[in-house]
Amino acid sequence: MSVGPPLQTSHAVGPPLWLLLELTYRCPLHCVFCYNPTEFAATGPELATADWLRVLAEARALGAVQLGLSGGEPLVRDDLEPIVAGAHALGYYINLITSGVGMSEQRIRALKGAGLDHIQLSFQDSTRELNDFLSSTRTFELKAQVAELIRSYDYPMVLNVVLHRLNIDHVGEILEMAQRMGAQYVELANTQYYGWAWLNRAQLLPSRAQLQRAEEVTRRFRERVGSKMQVYFVVPDYFETRPKACMNGLGSIFLGIAPDGTALPCHAARMLPGLALPNVREHDVRSIWYDSAAFNQFRGEAWMREPCRSCAERSRDFGGCRCQAYLLTGDAANADPVCELSPHHHLVTEAVAAAERAAAPPGAGAPLVFRDHRISIAVERSACRSGQS
Amino acid sequence: MSAVAPGARPAIARGLRLQWEPAQEAHVLLYPEGMVKLNGSAGAILSRCDGVRTLKEIVADLERSFGTTGLSDDVAAFVTLALERRWVELRE
Numbered sequence: 001m002s003v004g005p006p007l008q009t010s011h012a013v014g015p016p017l018w019l020l021l022e023l024t025y026r027c028p029l030h031c032v033f034c035y036n037p038t039e040f041a042a043t044g045p046e047l048a049t050a051d052w053l054r055v056l057a058e059a060r061a062l063g064a065v066q067l068g069l070s071g072g073e074p075l076v077r078d079d080l081e082p083i084v085a086g087a088h089a090l091g092y093y094i095n096l097i098t099s100g101v102g103m104s105e106q107r108i109r110a111l112k113g114a115g116l117d118h119i120q121l122s123f124q125d126s127t128r129e130l131n132d133f134l135s136s137t138r139t140f141e142l143k144a145q146v147a148e149l150i151r152s153y154d155y156p157m158v159l160n161v162v163l164h165r166l167n168i169d170h171v172g173e174i175l176e177m178a179q180r181m182g183a184q185y186v187e188l189a190n191t192q193y194y195g196w197a198w199l200n201r202a203q204l205l206p207s208r209a210q211l212q213r214a215e216e217v218t219r220r221f222r223e224r225v226g227s228k229m230q231v232y233f234v235v236p237d238y239f240e241t242r243p244k245a246c247m248n249g250l251g252s253i254f255l256g257i258a259p260d261g262t263a264l265p266c267h268a269a270r271m272l273p274g275l276a277l278p279n280v281r282e283h284d285v286r287s288i289w290y291d292s293a294a295f296n297q298f299r300g301e302a303w304m305r306e307p308c309r310s311c312a313e314r315s316r317d318f319g320g321c322r323c324q325a326y327l328l329t330g331d332a333a334n335a336d337p338v339c340e341l342s343p344h345h346h347l348v349t350e351a352v353a354a355a356e357r358a359a360a361p362p363g364a365g366a367p368l369v370f371r372d373h374r375i376s377i378a379v380e381r382s383a384c385r386s387g388q389s
Numbered sequence: 390m391s392a393v394a395p396g397a398r399p400a401i402a403r404g405l406r407l408q409w410e411p412a413q414e415a416h417v418l419l420y421p422e423g424m425v426k427l428n429g430s431a432g433a434i435l436s437r438c439d440g441v442r443t444l445k446e447i448v449a450d451l452e453r454s455f456g457t458t459g460l461s462d463d464v465a466a467f468v469t470l471a472l473e474r475r476w477v478e479l480r481e
Binding site: 015017062063065066068091093095117118120154155156158185227 | 403404406408410411412413417419420421422423424475
């Protein structure tokens, strides 16, 4: 399909309000549910400080205002502080999305001085054993210390815990831990099945009973604690009958920049075949956002097929997630099969049914694949092989 | 929640930031991983919530700026809503 840049696009399309810079794919953790591409080891070199600062200035000129700094682990970059300072001077609200590994009193003081607005800290579980197992590291105590640093530097504390079959039964303990740490916000984000999580889906999908228990525990906790702590429970979309309004539609508000400068209309868009993703090394942000074929391909509704094309809900959910449509059906222009109106919905219900059958003790069945540089190279090789066959 | 007292001094809550965004032609309230685009009157009220001025002074300033009177109930109602949503907090 060839979609050239429509005339006068810039009048109809809003600014990229939410800019996410994935500063690096390097990460000391090896989480089994990471959404980073499994082929990350095969991507090009990371952008230099000056490139990131130029991207920040160009995107800000278009109206970008919420900035996420993530990765990988953004603290791995030793130029994080000048990047934050540059972003602050431009007027961004700056969110650091981190595992906490690499944070120290010295760095948090420097980041605060540079104008960092907020830190989101991830935990893998409420127990040292499972936290450390799921990230394949020894980081639990270190994260608890970072939580204390975040509080002492007067940041609003936001904890993020990715849920899946192996930790979802610990939701009560996770919420207690968050309360002890003085968190104001907790995101219980059920795993989204992309990247490494897709590789491990059969091991990570919870059962419906687990999910209902976790929601009930969360509801009771909210009742007890009241408005002191806000708990967001992100339901895994495999259990829904309508798709999520992914990215509010591609090319609508979200612009991601991968470590090598690749511009992404969603976090996982690298996987979509035939989408020639532009790179900030070669194009300015304005032309990428408004004019590139990649950012226009799934804008609006012209790309939609049935049942989306004639669906009354298409302007609410935008047909769901393009990457999920591609992963499950092989074609990114299909309806997200999470939708029960999709002819491919059975692919989702079958995966859930398989998870019910496999609600076996952790460790049973196929081994978990930990995110790892060496394994990433192996995955890339096998992807090349299957691509040739 | 009971009505905000006229002597209360509302301020933008800790961790949040209010700023004018030319691209959106609006005041926006920025908070961890989110943003609210404010309409004209909400922007006019919140941009006066500096933790120094009392609610009564804010009302007087708004009435002067917009050449009108009788705003106190509407402003108090909005500040109450903003408190519930944790957009503002009250300073001593």
